[in-house]
Amino acid sequence: xxxxxxxxxxxxxxxxxxxxxxxxxxxxxxxxxxxxxxxxxxxxxxxxxxxxxxxxxxxxxxxxxxxxxxxxxxxxxxxxxxxxxxxxxxxxxxxxxxxxxxxxxxxxxxxxxxxxxxxxxxxxxxxxxxxxxxxxxxxxxxxxxxxxxxxxxxxxxxxxxxxxxxxxxxxxxxxxxxxxxxxxxxxxxxxxxxxxxxxxxxxxxxxxxxxxxxxxxxxxxxxxxxxxxxxxxxxxxxxxxxxxxxxxxxxxxxxxxxxxxxxxxxxxxxxxxxxxxxxxxxxxxxxxxxxxxxxxxxxxxxxxxxxxxxxxxxxxxxxxxxxxxxxxxxxxxxxxxxxxxxxxxxxxxxxxxxxxxxxxxxxxxxxxxxxxxxxxxxxxxxxxxxxxxxxxxxxxxxxxxxxxxxxxxxxxxxxxxxxxxxxxxx
Amino acid sequence: xxxxxxxxxxxxxxxxxxxxxxxxxxxxxxxxxxxxxxxxxxxxxxxxxxxxxxxxxxxxxxxxxxxxxxxxxxxxxxxxxxxxxxxxxxxxxxxxxxxxxxxxxxxxxxxxxxxxxxx
Numbered sequence: 001x002x003x004x005x006x007x008x009x010x011x012x013x014x015x016x017x018x019x020x021x022x023x024x025x026x027x028x029x030x031x032x033x034x035x036x037x038x039x040x041x042x043x044x045x046x047x048x049x050x051x052x053x054x055x056x057x058x059x060x061x062x063x064x065x066x067x068x069x070x071x072x073x074x075x076x077x078x079x080x081x082x083x084x085x086x087x088x089x090x091x092x093x094x095x096x097x098x099x100x101x102x103x104x105x106x107x108x109x110x111x112x113x114x115x116x117x118x119x120x121x122x123x124x125x126x127x128x129x130x131x132x133x134x135x136x137x138x139x140x141x142x143x144x145x146x147x148x149x150x151x152x153x154x155x156x157x158x159x160x161x162x163x164x165x166x167x168x169x170x171x172x173x174x175x176x177x178x179x180x181x182x183x184x185x186x187x188x189x190x191x192x193x194x195x196x197x198x199x200x201x202x203x204x205x206x207x208x209x210x211x212x213x214x215x216x217x218x219x220x221x222x223x224x225x226x227x228x229x230x231x232x233x234x235x236x237x238x239x240x241x242x243x244x245x246x247x248x249x250x251x252x253x254x255x256x257x258x259x260x261x262x263x264x265x266x267x268x269x270x271x272x273x274x275x276x277x278x279x280x281x282x283x284x285x286x287x288x289x290x291x292x293x294x295x296x297x298x299x300x301x302x303x304x305x306x307x308x309x310x311x312x313x314x315x316x317x318x319x320x321x322x323x324x325x326x327x328x329x330x331x332x333x334x335x336x337x338x339x340x341x342x343x344x345x346x347x348x349x350x351x352x353x354x355x356x357x358x359x360x361x362x363x364x365x366x367x368x369x370x371x372x373x374x375x376x377x378x379x380x381x382x383x384x385x386x387x388x389x390x391x392x393x394x395x396x397x398x399x400x401x402x403x404x405x406x407x408x409x410x411x412x413x414x415x416x417x418x419x420x421x422x423x424x425x426x
Numbered sequence: 427x428x429x430x431x432x433x434x435x436x437x438x439x440x441x442x443x444x445x446x447x448x449x450x451x452x453x454x455x456x457x458x459x460x461x462x463x464x465x466x467x468x469x470x471x472x473x474x475x476x477x478x479x480x481x482x483x484x485x486x487x488x489x490x491x492x493x494x495x496x497x498x499x500x501x502x503x504x505x506x507x508x509x510x511x512x513x514x515x516x517x518x519x520x521x522x523x524x525x526x527x528x529x530x531x532x533x534x535x536x537x538x539x540x541x542x543x544x545x
Contacts (some may be wrong), residue, residue, distance in 0.1 A: 010516035
């Protein structure tokens with residue numbers, strides 16, 4: 001049986017972004033636009049169960065929002081309305097607003113959606129507020145859904161969204177697509193937000209399975225939307241590629257009992273071939289646009305290298321080292337250096353890997369990264385391969401004390417046993 | 427979750443091999459496909475040649491028998507499909523309702539198994 005509320009929810013997920021974008025084009029304030037759109041949704045929730053879902057639900061919602069906008073204008077809550085304004089002026093403005101909203105819905109164009117995305121991801125906002133606002137305005141998620149995904153109380157999430165809209169409004173952030181020099185940085189902010197959403201779903205070790213998959217899918221959907229909206233930006237395609245390639249391994253990443261399975265141990269027949277193909281196509285697109293040496297493109301190229309190997313042994317580690325070298329040129333991040341050390345260890349042997357790891361540890365210095373358990377864990381692996389078992393088990397023991405994640409601890413303990421066994425037979 | 431939206435055009439079961447959709451239908455469909463793409467939900471789409479160009483392979487007692495199309499017993503055949511990634515069954519239905527179909531055409535919406543669904 002079809003449930004009208006679920007249908008309304010589905011209509012909302014399809015129509016809300018266009019609706020909010022169309023209203024914001026007139027009100028120039030996404031907070032106000034979202035409230036009006038929400039009001040329209042409330043009206044739909046009241047009427048549709050009785051009257052049925054209208055033929056053109058998008059237009060219906062816009063009409064309802066328009067009515068609310070005129071009401072709001074009348075009450076003087078919008079467009080910095082002055083109280084002493086004469087009635088005729090008010091009437092004229094009402095008419096103008098009504099006309100503008102009417103036209104806006106007919107003409108809602110990709111630019112409006114883009115403006116909405118750029119505004120929601122404005123650097124003036126803290127990153128977590130950008131994430132929440134993006135999921136809310138472009139993802140059509142409810143505050144409760146976003147709160148569940150990020151494991152925070154609904155009230156906290158509600159306040160976060162409220163404050164974000166207030167900040168944008170008070171700072172008079174223009175509802176526009178940035179241009180020129182500003183565009184690059186703003187695109188970066190949008191991509192960061194989308195990638196953080198993806199990672200929230202992809203790497204979180206807690207939270208319900210369903211929510212995590214839904215969040216990953218939403219990030220992918222945002223990535224595909226952006227690829228349509230900003231077709232000339234290579235990093236947009238590269239990020240989409242990176243997400244598709246990582247998500248294609250989803251089914252192989254967990255064992256029967258939900259335990260994490262390392263890339264080298266994964267059953268590669270569980271990888272989603274169609275998704276890999278989509279990822280590779282998006283990466284090639286990014287490369288054709290001349291962005292092959294950029295941040296997300298290099299990461300996607302590394303992922304693609306792994307995906308091309310039919311077995312872990314077939315992995316082209318030499319090429320992966322080269323890609324990490326290029327990535328190091330862009331960002332001297334200790335995490336990139338650590339991953340590079342793993343690749344060097346595979347491509348050139350454990351001794352070379354240790355040298356690379358020392359360089360990575362040097363980069364980490366006294367930063368928070370220095371306390372990252374993967375440093376001793378990788379060192380332990382390399383030492384074991386060199387037959388230096390005592391040092392190896394010391395490093396793994398150190399790694400165990402550095403992680404709070406139970407699954408990681410289990411994996412490390414297993415490795416410790418392996419080292420001890422190898423030491424005995426040596 | 428992923429869904430396949432299958433188009434079942436009336437009369438396609440007996441369409442001649444050279445049957446192609448009208449330019450007008452194609453233009454409308456292109457608009458719709460763009461809307462799916464802009465919304466970020468479209469994963470794949472294809473149109474299929476009529477069954478008269480196809481073949482059916484049926485299996486009895488471990489033996490495969492090939493029958494060339496058209497197929498006398500078939501009265502509903504697939505003419506095209508989309509694969510979309512959406513958040514609910516209702517959303518898939520809403521997208522199907524927006525497709526520019528003509529009278530007597532049917533879209534069947536079916537969810538695609540994800541890996542973890544299969545034991």
